[in-house]
Amino acid sequence: MQEIRVGKRGWKMYRQEYDVIVAGGGTAGIAAGLSAARAGAHVLLIEKNSYVGGTAASGLPFIDFFNRDGKQITAGIAEELMKRLFQEKAALGHIRTSGGHLNSVTMIDPEWVKITAEEMLLESGCELLYHSFVCGAKVEEDCLKSIVVANKNGLTEFRAGCFIDTTGDGDLAKFSGARYHLGRESDGLCQAMSLLFKLGDVDVERATSLFSENPIPACPVGGDHEYNLHISGKLSKWNDIILKEGIFEHPDHNIWAGTMRENELTYVNTIRVSEKNGADAYELSEAEIEGRRQLKKVIRFLNAYVPGMEKAHITSIPNGIGIRETRRIDGEYILTGEDIIEGRRFDDCIARNGYCIDIHDPKGQGWGVSRIQSEEQSYDIPYRCIVPARIDNLLVAGRCISTTAEALASTRIMPSCMALGQAAGVAASMAADRKLAPRKLDVKSIQTILRGNGALI
Structure with a gap:
């Protein structure tokens, strides 16, 4: 196993043990790294590309910060990023739409997403390790202890008080032995991909x-x-x-x-x-x-x-095709399409979403939507959806959270992923500090911090 060595003057010095390690620097990973670092944790964010931003760095706009009635549903770090981009003349701000399946669109400049999100992470004290990805994990008695990361230095083992999987595909959860489902329940096929x-x-x-x-x-x-x-x-x-x-x-x-x-x-x-x-x-x-x-x-x-x-x-052309669906971990609660359509509320809510169920047919034959039918035109995502059912010291955020295939078609959008990442970062820093398994945390304490940091829950 590769050991981190001290470089010459001016080189970055990486430790091998952190309070929180975030695997994946997409929109969920950005929010997770930021919120964990701002909570006082020593954080390392590991990203396979040479930049952070994920889908946002491919130019896809942020959609549905608002519900169909024009009420803002998502804010927090996601809104903060939009404001920073707007200051750089790299976003047009939120634009309400009429007709179609969208409630709002926030047009962004993908290259400025890379720059601005990176600046925000560095300002928070979060350390970044690019050109690297998780390729293994060590688990003892169902508790994740360390991960193995591959890059030009070879294989390196990193330890942390708590880990967050924001890889999108649930790679870290898989390597840790967490249970998961892949694709839709009937045949395992995933939604169609798109190259932007x-x-x-x-x-x-x-x-x-x-x-x-x-x-x-x-x-x-x-x-x-x-x-x-x-x-x-x-x-x-x-x-x-x-x-x-x-x-x-x-x-x-x-x-x-x-x-x-x-x-x-x-x-x-x-x-x-x-x-x-x-x-x-x-x-x-x-x-x-x-x-x-x-x-x-x-x-x-x-x-x-x-x-x-x-x-x-x-x-x-972006550095990679756009993936809508792969693995979904089995969490302590599995969010369903019915939960979304009925706009259900949960006592352990950590994020809200107003986006419809948007399914791109796995066989490539078009797409269809199902709208939220509740009076508030939004639904809650409970904390239990980001907690794996049996692996401790691990949280997930982004599109690999615990949902059915139908529910994933709504939760996978970027504002929702950032809200989930922000919550996971708060929880992970708390778990590391208190040396508690994430499933044993007081969710009300997490919710209090999230509200204090601008999240809408």
Whole structure:
């Protein structure tokens, strides 16, 4: 096992034991690292990429800080990040939408997410270790004691008072022996993946005028007037071309895209890769290849047939295909689709969400939504959903929490993941400080701290 060595002057010195270790630097991991460090814990955040941000760093906008009635449901660290981005002219702020399945959209600049989130983490005292990922764990009597991390230095063992799995795929939970489910209950298939991409030299006003669902009227950075900055709808008017040229397998293909800057689409979401397991390295590799194969066809189609995109060209592709669903840990409570539709409340609430159930068919045949039906148009996520059923010294946050496949289709959005990460960070720092298993913590104490830090619960 690789030992950490002291480097020359100016090199970062990493310990091998921390109060809290966060595995994964996506949106949930950012919030977890921040809240744990701000609570006084010595924190290490481990990230496989060269930056933090996860899906937000791919350009996908934050959606549904609000419910359908226009009431803000998520705040805390997620709102703080948005305000910092807005100050950098790297976000347009929250924009309420009308029609469609979204309640609000917050357009962001993905490159500034990387910069701003990193600054916030460093300011908190959280240490960052990039180009590294968890590849093993040591468990004694159902208690997680240490993890094994792989990077250019080889294999290194790290110990902590408490660990947080924010890998998205539940990698650390799996290596720790936690029970989990993969994909939907009927056949184990996961929701379709999407490879996002950014386009330059787009006449955004012209292109977005073709789509009326969920309009986002705003003035982009660099612009001088308002117009619709969002594409949300189907490519139905081009069905004959799509099927004839084999661009997609099915008619009425969905497309979502949007921007915050003039002359670019910061993200385009239309590629769909189905029947692949994103938690398996071989299938994930196949999905990446298939995503780029589709991308080549898509850009040629957009250039040839979509007004406003005649000169569009790819300016960037994220570092990895977008994964909606893989493992879900078995926690002390399993959140269900019924809980979401009925807008259920829980005494141990640590996060709230107002987003619908949004399922991208695992076989690639479109998507569908189910809306929250309660009067408050939101639901609670209980603390028990982030506590594995039988492994101690471990919490999970983000899309790998304890839910059914149906419920995951709502909880997986970024504001919800950040709210869960913030709660996990508070709980982990408390568990490490008091030398208690997370399941034995007083949830009311966690809730008090969260409210004091701006969380809406």
